[in-house]
Amino acid sequence: MDSYLWTVIATVGAALLALAVVEVVHRTVRRLGRRTVLLSELSEHSYRPFQVAATVLAIQFGIRFSTGYGVGTPWRQGLLHLLVLAVIGTTAWLVASLLLVSEDTALARFRIDVPDNRQARRIKTQIVMLRRVTVAVIVVLAAGVMLMTFPSVRGVGASVLASAGVIGVVAALAAQSVLGNVFAGLQLAFSDAVRLDDVVVVEGEWGRIEELTLSYVVVQIWDDRRLILPTSYFTTKPFQNWTRTQAAVLGTAEFEVDWSVPVQAMREELRRLVEGTELWDGRTCVLQVTDAVGGMVRLRALVSAADAPRLWDLRCLVREHLVGWVRDQRPTALPRLRTEVGDASGRLPWQWVEPRGPVPGGTADNRPAEHEPPDDARLFGGTDDGEARSSAFVGPDEPAEPPPR
Known part of the structure; x- marks a missing residue:
């Protein structure tokens, strides 16, 4: 006692x-x-x-x-x-x-609640993946050390090591997809192909990377649905990453209108619209004629925003405003199919009347004078952003030929 x-x-x-x-x-x-x-x-x-x-x-x-x-x-x-x-x-x-x-x-x-957070999101993705691997390794090692404290387990250690090669092959074949996802998760974390909070387009859905693990990736779609994909998807199939280098993106709004559309006036209206909204980041505002077949003229308005959500709202705003502007201010530009009977001498707003007399600013035979397109009519050039975009698609300069001897 x-x-x-x-x-x-x-x-x-x-x-x-x-x-x-x-x-x-x-x-x-x-x-x-x-x-x-x-x-x-x-x-x-x-x-x-x-x-x-x-x-x-x-x-x-x-x-x-x-x-x-x-x-x-x-x-x-x-x-x-x-x-x-x-x-x-x-x-x-x-x-x-x-x-x-x-x-x-x-x-x-590293803060991710700032506008320029690409580096911080990359570091956070890698640290989160390392945390999961660290915890798994510590648990496995602790369990192994606990088992080695039992004499019976130590006694069969030699036979287990002798058959480790065969067991490893069988386990690798049985868990091929699981191990593939694990290695794919590590590859994603350290290859910088995708990070947490990246905006991506996968399977036709637009959303952001909400969670990234060793086995699966959760994509939060714009309407708050969740798309669950295996990590191997992002290493074997193509996908769009809108924020890999920067969050700022470009977007388009297309219109099919009549050939009588005043392109320059519509271009000026687009410029006035984007300059009056906080959704535009001030980089790109271009209106171009991209097609003119089948009795219609296709116009493409290209605008830029600081991130994908602002771009979506800006594109919708551009469509709504320009549709109303064409309807109210330029009704002759509304899309229509022509069937002319007679001399087309009507005076209604939607009827085309041939100009009588010289066109202001034109030549003697009523042909408009040629002029250089304004800066906001060019996507590759005209502005600093356009020149930078143009240089990105231009190959290296040809080497100068040596002078003849």
């Missing part, structure tokens, strides 16, 4: 001492954490695993050194083995928390 009482007293004393030491360290780290993010994260997230691991380790030491090897051997061996397993588990918990704190500290340096 004296030995049991001594064991209980030593164990309780060791546990209380461990709790006191942990509390002192926690208070010190929390006070110092007011100055650094790392210590603040340590005091908040690693306090509980540190407390549990230190207490279990102290209890193990108290029982081990307070009982003799010949006293209470059956219960002592079983209890010490159970405590060894607890020490391994709590240590793995503590190591995982320390790694997660370091990852969170690194992630806190």
Whole structure:
């Protein structure tokens, strides 16, 4: 009874001492954490695993050194083995928390709530993937170390290692798709092909990357639906990434109108519209005639916005405004099929009347004078953004020929 009482007293004393030491360290780290993010994260997230691991380790030491090897051997061996397993588990918990704190500290340096957040989103994607891999590796290693504490498991270790090649081949064949998705997830995280919050178009759906794991990717579609895809999809099939280099994008609004449409007047109206809305980022505003067959003229309005949601609203605004402008201000430009009978001398607004006399600004035979198109009529040129876009599609200059000798 004296030995049991001594064991209980030593164990309780060791546990209380461990709790006191942990509390002192926690208070010190929390006070110092007011100055650094790392210590603040340590005091908040690693306090509980540190407390549990230190207490279990102290209890193990108290029982081990307070009982003799010949006293209470059956219960002592079983209890010490159970405590060894607890020490391994709590240590793995503590190591995982320390790694997660370091990852969170690194992630806190990169903000994604700013306009230019491409680099931050890339780092966040990689850290999130590393976190998942880190936790999985720690769990597997801890489970392996726990199993190795059993003598029966250590005895079959040699035979297991001898057959590891055959088992590995069978497991690889059985989990081929799973392993393919895992490697695809790692490839996505470090190849910078897709990141969290990237705007993508997959399977004809437009949305953003909401979650990226080792096995699947969640795409939040614009109407709040969720599209779940395996990670291998993004390494084996083509998809559109609208924000890989920058969030600013271009969009179009097309119109089919009559040949009598005043293109320059419509171009000026488009410019007036975009300059009066905050959806336009001021980069590109172009109206061009892209087709003129089948009795219709096709106009394409090309505008730019800072990101995809603003671009969507801007394109809808351009369509709505220009449709109303053509209907109210230029009814002769409404799309229609002509059937002329007689000399077409009607005076209704939607009827074409041949000009009588010279056209202002034209030549003697009523042909309009040739002029250079304005800057907002050119997509590749005319403005700084257009010149930069033009140079991106132009190959390198031809080398100059050497002078003849």
